[in-house]
Amino acid sequence: MKPAGVAPDKPFVIVGQEGQKQVIVAVNRHAQHEGIKPGMPLTHARAVVPHVAVAPAQPAEDAKALTRLATACLRFSPLVSVSAPDSVWIDATGVAHLFGGEQQMLTRIERLLRRSGLTARVAIAPTPGAAWAWSHYGRARIILSHTTDDLDPLPITALRLSSDVAHGLWRVGIKSIGALKALPRTTIPVRFGKDVLRRLDQAVGRAAESIDAILPPRARRRDLSFAEPISTAEDIRRVAASLVNGLCVDLETQQEGACKFDLVFTRIDGSTQAMRIGTARGSRDPRHILRLFGEHFDTIDPGFGIETAELTAWRVTALFPTQTAAEGGDQANHDLAVLVDVLANRTGAQNVYRVEPVATHIPERAVRNIDPIAAPTEAPGAWPTAWPRPLHLFAPPEPVEVTALMPDYPPAQFSWRGRMRKVRIADGPERIFGEWWQRAGEATESRDYFRVEDENGERYWLFRDGRMTADRNYRWYLHGLFP
Amino acid sequence: MGMELPGKKAVLLQDLRRQLRAWDRAGGTPAGKHTVLPFGVPALDAPWPDNGLPLGTLHEAAGDNGPAGFVAASAFMASIAGRLKGTVLWCGRGNLLYPPALAALGLDPARLLMVRARNDKDVLAVVEEGLRHGALACVVGEIERLDLTSSRRLILACEKSGATALVVRKPPRDGTANRGVVTAIAAASRWRVRAAPSSPHVIASAGRPRWQLDLLRSHYGTTGSWIVEAPDAQGYLHLPALLADRSPAETDEARRRRAG
Numbered sequence: 001m002k003p004a005g006v007a008p009d010k011p012f013v014i015v016g017q018e019g020q021k022q023v024i025v026a027v028n029r030h031a032q033h034e035g036i037k038p039g040m041p042l043t044h045a046r047a048v049v050p051h052v053a054v055a056p057a058q059p060a061e062d063a064k065a066l067t068r069l070a071t072a073c074l075r076f077s078p079l080v081s082v083s084a085p086d087s088v089w090i091d092a093t094g095v096a097h098l099f100g101g102e103q104q105m106l107t108r109i110e111r112l113l114r115r116s117g118l119t120a121r122v123a124i125a126p127t128p129g130a131a132w133a134w135s136h137y138g139r140a141r142i143i144l145s146h147t148t149d150d151l152d153p154l155p156i157t158a159l160r161l162s163s164d165v166a167h168g169l170w171r172v173g174i175k176s177i178g179a180l181k182a183l184p185r186t187t188i189p190v191r192f193g194k195d196v197l198r199r200l201d202q203a204v205g206r207a208a209e210s211i212d213a214i215l216p217p218r219a220r221r222r223d224l225s226f227a228e229p230i231s232t233a234e235d236i237r238r239v240a241a242s243l244v245n246g247l248c249v250d251l252e253t254q255q256e257g258a259c260k261f262d263l264v265f266t267r268i269d270g271s272t273q274a275m276r277i278g279t280a281r282g283s284r285d286p287r288h289i290l291r292l293f294g295e296h297f298d299t300i301d302p303g304f305g306i307e308t309a310e311l312t313a314w315r316v317t318a319l320f321p322t323q324t325a326a327e328g329g330d331q332a333n334h335d336l337a338v339l340v341d342v343l344a345n346r347t348g349a350q351n352v353y354r355v356e357p358v359a360t361h362i363p364e365r366a367v368r369n370i371d372p373i374a375a376p377t378e379a380p381g382a383w384p385t386a387w388p389r390p391l392h393l394f395a396p397p398e399p400v401e402v403t404a405l406m407p408d409y410p411p412a413q414f415s416w417r418g419r420m421r422k423v424r425i426a427d428g429p430e431r432i433f434g435e436w437w438q439r440a441g442e443a444t445e446s447r448d449y450f451r452v453e454d455e456n457g458e459r460y461w462l463f464r465d466g467r468m469t470a471d472r473n474y475r476w477y478l479h480g481l482f483p
Numbered sequence: 484m485g486m487e488l489p490g491k492k493a494v495l496l497q498d499l500r501r502q503l504r505a506w507d508r509a510g511g512t513p514a515g516k517h518t519v520l521p522f523g524v525p526a527l528d529a530p531w532p533d534n535g536l537p538l539g540t541l542h543e544a545a546g547d548n549g550p551a552g553f554v555a556a557s558a559f560m561a562s563i564a565g566r567l568k569g570t571v572l573w574c575g576r577g578n579l580l581y582p583p584a585l586a587a588l589g590l591d592p593a594r595l596l597m598v599r600a601r602n603d604k605d606v607l608a609v610v611e612e613g614l615r616h617g618a619l620a621c622v623v624g625e626i627e628r629l630d631l632t633s634s635r636r637l638i639l640a641c642e643k644s645g646a647t648a649l650v651v652r653k654p655p656r657d658g659t660a661n662r663g664v665v666t667a668i669a670a671a672s673r674w675r676v677r678a679a680p681s682s683p684h685v686i687a688s689a690g691r692p693r694w695q696l697d698l699l700r701s702h703y704g705t706t707g708s709w710i711v712e713a714p715d716a717q718g719y720l721h722l723p724a725l726l727a728d729r730s731p732a733e734t735d736e737a738r739r740r741r742a743g
Contacts, residue, residue, distance in 0.1 A: 339616045351598060352599075355593075357582075383592060389581060390584055391561075391580050392553075456677075456680065457678035457679040457692070457693060459551075482554070
């Protein structure tokens with residue numbers, strides 16, 4: 001996908017063969033900026049930018065890379081699907097809360113893409129079709145509930161139509177989804193083929209669309225189909241228990257455990273409802289796994305009934321019998337791992353952590369969050385005790401108005417959150433320098449910290465930014481509160 | 484307090500309290516497991532049946548609606564949690580406490596298991612889960628709204644496992660008065676912690692912080708109000724030297740230490 005040796009800030013195009021012609025299939029941002037578009041003949045592009053970098057298209061390699069990307073996206077949701085040639089669908093139903101909401105989930109996805117060196121457009125929407133449309137043609141990123149009119153301004157191509165059909169619509173002046181919807185419904189299939197109406201209905205949620213989920217690598221799977229669709233809560237639980245018990249037996253015979261368990265129910269209308277739980281250590285304890293699922297059973301909406309259920313275990317690791325038996329010394333740690341799993345599945349794994357000190361004087365960097373059940377490998381550093389630290393740290397520090405007798409004196413009074421506080425006692429300064437080896441800008445940075453007590457005895461951690469402002473003053477901040 | 488009452492009445496009262504305690508324990512806690520945690524300060528230990536804060540139940544502390552009060556109440560609970568053994572589960576929402584400060588309050592940050600939840604409901608669920616789990620001695624929750632029903636749930640969870648629940652009342656984000664402080668909840672004790680000016684004699688340097696500590700309500704009837712010095716690195720509160728009944732020599736030493 002990204003050939004080596006191409007400068008990221010130069011126009012670059014990928015070229016495919018179309019009959020006798022070499023036609024551009026993809027461009028980077030700089031080429032786009034120069035006016036080069038996919039679909040343009042290469043000769044045309046060379047006329048615009050003579051030295052444009054060119055690479056041949058490798059559709060097979062692209063497809064493989066897209067599948068790899070989709071596999072990487074399995075960390076976000078149990079249901080991930082490849083939508084050739086350039087998209088991946090991630091079903092966010094029932095999993096967004098693990099990331100702290102849709103916004104944070106998107107941020108995490110974008111971070112993964114950026115780390116992989118990909119420029120991508122991400123959108124979240126109520127249907128796969130709408131998400132595709134918004135990510136390819138829209139500006140909005142998060143649409144949680146939409147009316148059928150929201151998509152109106154988007155171009156007709158946002159409906160995933162073949163280029164012939166889109167071209168035909170375009171030629172008769174139907175350029176946006178809104179214009180298409182204005183036509184009488186019955187005439188559309190006759191004039192433009194039945195695909196158009198189907199895609200429109202899928203985008204607005206009038207027709208269901210099931211996405212073809214990919215299977216995680218090295219997964220173990222069990223499924224059940226029902227002659228009569230099930231819909232009661234007890235039935236769902238019973239099915240889940242049966243799948244979990246069966247799969248745990250499979251894992252035991254293979255001497256394996258898994259860290260991720262996805263339970264997917266398919267309803268009779270073809271739509272799916274998924275649950276995912278994770279364990280910090282590989283597990284095949286059916287009671288533990290069922291308990292973790294138990295927290296989410298009320299999120300399952302059976303609709304008119306559930307036809308099939310499927311349980312997939314992945315992130316499979318070797319797990320020998322001795323590791324599952326709770327033995328003497330490890331008992332407490334094992335118990336804690338069980339609790340950590342329960343809490344992580346409720347609040348999201350990144351929200352359950354332990355802390356360890358970092359050797360630095362910068363207060364914001366002095367703490368690191370670590371895996372809650374990681375065995376303490378190397379000896380952790382010591383917590384600094386030389387200077388008192390506040391129990392509450394404001395991130396970022398809050399600016400305050402300070403009056404001091406002289407610019408480099410401790411404050412005499414300061415105003416924070418609209419109230420003036422008279423300083424009775426001040427301790428300091430403790431000078432902390434910026435870490436120039438972390439960020440170049442910090443070379444000139446220094447802060448003078450004061451511990452001050454107001455008339456009521458409330459204690460604050462104030463600092464004076466060492467850099468003078470243009471009008472030869474110092475800026476002051478409140479960084480923390482002492483008990 | 485009981486000892487101030489004339490002899491016969493006092494004996495009767497003490498007897499009644501002993502019976503009450505026996506009935507309390509019949510609720511589920513095995514008698515041997517019901518222990519107390521002394522404050523090490525006679526004035527603070529006196530209100531409790533066995534001369535110490537009862538464990539295996541729910542205690543609540545609040546500040547005075549400001550951020551400073553919340554921090555003081557958190558520190559008070561941290562000092563109690565620090566004197567118990569084992570892992571401490573600390574759950575709240577938003578920006579949780581800053582661990583480097585904890586060692587000075589007697590709680591080793593390495594013992595903390597932190598959980599950041601989204602809202603009060605999740606905090607309550609996490610605290611309850613932690614209490615029921617059984618391997619933790621103590622669970623601390625920062626909660627804005629707590630009502631009778633949810634506090635009873637926490638107490639039940641405590642009684643089942645013997646773990647202690649410490650709730651710090653978080654002031655509402657919009658700065659309005661915390662209505663929760665007037666709502667009835669089922670807690671063995673309810674404290675209010677506010678900052679108090681440190682020693683008035685030492686101007687050059689801030690002495691050990693002082694708190695106005697009020698025991699607003701207690702399951703055992705007695706309330707009280709004290710000026711205390713914030714916890715030391717072992718998690719023990721002290722009465723300010725000049726107010727405490729100590730020998731003059733000790734007072735001088737304490738004063739020198741404060742002036743440090």
